Amino acid sequence: MCGIVGFTGVGNATPILIEGLETLAYRGYDSAGIAVWDGENIVMRKEKGQLQNLKDILASEPIGGSCGIGHTRWATHGEPSYINSHPHGDDKKQLVLVHNGIIENYVKLKSMLIDKGCNFVSDTDTEVVAQLIGDLYKGDPLAAITAGIRLLEGSFALAILFRDDPDRIYCVCKDSPMVVGYGRDGAHIASDIPAMLSYTRDVTFMGDKQIAVLSPEGIAFYDEFGTPIDKGSTHIDWDLDAAKKGSYEHYMMKEICEEPVAFRKTAEQYVSFKYRKLKTDCFPWSEEDAQSIKRIRIIGCGTAYHAGLLGKKYFSTLAKIPVEAEIASEFRYSDYTFEPGEMLFVISQSGETADTIAAMRMAKQAGVKTVAVCNVIGSTIAREADDVLFTYAGPEIAVAATKSYLTQVTVLFLAALSLAEVRGTVTEERIASLITELASIPAGMEKLIDSREEIQYFASREFVAQHVFFIGRGIDCALAMEAALKLKEISYIHSEAYAAGELKHGTIALIEDGTLVIALATQGSLAAKTASNIEEVRVRGAKVLGLTNGEMPDVDAHCANVWRIDKTNELLAPFLAIIPLQLFAYYMAVQKGCSVDKPRNLAKSVTVE
Numbered sequence: 023m024c025g026i027v028g029f030t031g032v033g034n035a036t037p038i039l040i041e042g043l044e045t046l047a048y049r050g051y052d053s054a055g056i057a058v059w060d061g062e063n064i065v066m067r068k069e070k071g072q073l074q075n076l077k078d079i080l081a082s083e084p085i086g087g088s089c090g091i092g093h094t095r096w097a098t099h100g101e102p103s104y105i106n107s108h109p110h111g112d113d114k115k116q117l118v119l120v121h122n123g124i125i126e127n128y129v130k131l132k133s134m135l136i137d138k139g140c141n142f143v144s145d146t147d148t149e150v151v152a153q154l155i156g157d158l159y160k161g162d163p164l165a166a167i168t169a170g171i172r173l174l175e176g177s178f179a180l181a182i183l184f185r186d187d188p189d190r191i192y193c194v195c196k197d198s199p200m201v202v203g204y205g206r207d208g209a210h211i212a213s214d215i216p217a218m219l220s221y222t223r224d225v226t227f228m229g230d231k232q233i234a235v236l237s238p239e240g241i242a243f244y245d246e247f248g249t250p251i252d253k254g255s256t257h258i259d260w261d262l263d264a265a266k267k268g269s270y271e272h273y274m275m276k277e278i279c280e281e282p283v284a285f286r287k288t289a290e291q292y293v294s295f296k297y298r299k300l301k302t303d304c305f306p307w308s309e310e311d312a313q314s315i316k317r318i319r320i321i322g323c324g325t326a327y328h329a330g331l332l333g334k335k336y337f338s339t340l341a342k343i344p345v346e347a348e349i350a351s352e353f354r355y356s357d358y359t360f361e362p363g364e365m366l367f368v369i370s371q372s373g374e375t376a377d378t379i380a381a382m383r384m385a386k387q388a389g390v391k392t393v394a395v396c397n398v399i400g401s402t403i404a405r406e407a408d409d410v411l412f413t414y415a416g417p418e419i420a421v422a423a424t425k426s427y428l429t430q431v432t433v434l435f436l437a438a439l440s441l442a443e444v445r446g447t448v449t450e451e452r453i454a455s456l457i458t459e460l461a462s463i464p465a466g467m468e469k470l471i472d473s474r475e476e477i478q479y480f481a482s483r484e485f486v487a488q489h490v491f492f493i494g495r496g497i498d499c500a501l502a503m504e505a506a507l508k509l510k511e512i513s514y515i516h517s518e519a520y521a522a523g524e525l526k527h528g529t530i531a532l533i534e535d536g537t538l539v540i541a542l543a544t545q546g547s548l549a550a551k552t553a554s555n556i557e558e559v560r561v562r563g564a565k566v567l568g569l570t571n572g573e574m575p576d577v578d579a580h581c582a583n584v585w586r587i588d589k590t591n592e593l594l595a596p597f598l599a600i601i602p603l604q605l606f607a608y609y610m611a612v613q614k615g616c617s618v619d620k621p622r623n624l625a626k627s628v629t630v631e
């Protein structure tokens with residue numbers, strides 16, 4: 023996803039902009055550029071490809087000046103190229119800007135502007151915004167921006183430099199995140215917090231269509247009509263090192279190794295392990311609320327959706343509440359009639375996923391109570407949901423979600439346990455016993471992480487696989503969905519998750535000699551059935567790797583290899599089983615020489631539809 027940075031203050035802007043763009047590089051991009059006021063003109067440097075290409079150009083053609091904007095582009099309209107990279111300007115060279123988002127009515131606006139004599143050089147929707155604001159500009163930047171955003175449809179985060187107002191940066195956003203902050207040397211703007219943390223920890227999250235005007239002296243805020251408004255700031259307390267790779271080869275391995283700590287930090291927000299009790303005041307429901315819930319709906323995208331599938335199991339099994347889990351991009355176009363007593367859980371690591379935001383807003387509009395499960399304080403979903411249950415995974419830099427998934431499942435499990443407690447569907451003794459088992463989860467994870475060489479060795483023999491099937495029943499089927507996504511998104515190996523009992527209804531036709539099948543069998547109550555499904559594929563030539571907890575002779579007998587996790591309550595098995603599955607995907611990708619942290623075509627936060 024695109025990344026935006028900006029700075030105006032004391033000192034050379036270029037290194038600050040480049041440092042910020044490097045911090046945002048994890049979001050995924052295919053070109054980069056900056057624009058700086060050099061005292062006489064707004065000077066641009068931009069280039070296709072990695073940030074190093076831009077840095078090489080700046081080394082030979084530096085730009086001096088203390089006010090500038092920068093951008094890493096993840097192409098949506100117009101191929102990755104020099105001419106399509108940002109910044110973009112208007113014909114009359116009155117302004118340049120950078121943009122994150124998608125302008126849905128850019129074709130109509132472009133033809134209107136062409137009819138007015140504008141000349142376009144790129145294929146981007148962003149240049150349309152620059153030409154539009156340039157066309158509306160009569161000397162007052164704020165007036166041009168307020169008029170311009172009224173004509174834009176879609177999503178945008180914009181940082182704009184005006185030639186006539188050289189040491190100011192004008193920022194405005196709608197459905198695309200933007201944060202501003204004032205530090206020791208001046209004012210900063212960025213798409214995400216890490217890009218400004220080394221300058222200030224007090225940040226302000228921009229609301230839709232609000233305008234920020236950054237100057238060396240400070241930041242002024244206006245509403246969409248240009249009326250001054252006041253905005254508070256949020257103090258960010260996580261440290262920048264948490265968002266750095268340290269001694270790990272990849273962020274993904276670092277973040278897998280952080281999972282025991284992330285689990286504990288998240289669980290401790292909602293559970294007292296000492297007293298084996300839930301912290302009931304951490305959950306946003308009274309007894310009356312909990313008793314009045316008629317249905318729970320869960321939405322998310324990708325891994326967040328897969329966490330929601332486990333949440334569905336927990337809410338129905340523990341709290342005995344009817345539950346639906348749905349992909350956000352489908353949910354938002356559904357024609358549901360919402361009944362009184364519904365509660366929507368909105369799962370999102372970044373809190374900025376466009377499809378999930380839109381789906382949440384639709385439900386809110388229908389009067390549904392929304393509870394976010396989110397990892398980023400101040401993100402759009404965290405701010406707009408009626409309530410938030412934060413995960414405490416810390417910054418997750420690798421595109422592939424690992425610790426965020428684990429902590430999302432943790433929060434969903436504890437939310438279900440809390441509703442079960444309030445609704446009386448689970449006894450206090452069972453709650454205490456489950457909390458005792460939860461306390462042992464980090465140790466079980468550490469054991470699996472410490473013995474990861476076994477998985478690395480298995481991957482070294484299997485990374486040539488063209489197709490991999492993950493099968494399981496119940497909770498294991500939900501887990502298989504996440505395992506399959508992890509493998510394909512970072513190793514580019516085609517993989518599918520299938521309900522083990524469903525294979526024989528068609529897909530088993532794809533099984534042939536040597537096909538790798540990973541059978542998840544952590545649910546003792548379903549092990550015998552899964553064992554039969556393993557045998558069905560084995561006799562047709564499949565090479566089966568079993569993943570079980572404790573002794574399951576039925577499963578072991580039919581598998582070429584078995585990975586074991588500590589025996590634990592079946593509901594808690596995913597907290598352990600996901601570790602080898604993530605490690606397997608990681609090592610397969612490393613064996614194939616893939617870009618583990620920044621897989622092709624992917625972005626960490628999909629802020630466009």
Ligand code: AGP
Pocket residue numbers: 323324325326369370371372373374375378421422423424511625626627628
């Ligand atoms: C998973 O590894 C991907 N990074 C992707 O599926 C991600 O989970 C999805 O885009 C949702 O992101 P969010 O949790 O930030 O909303």
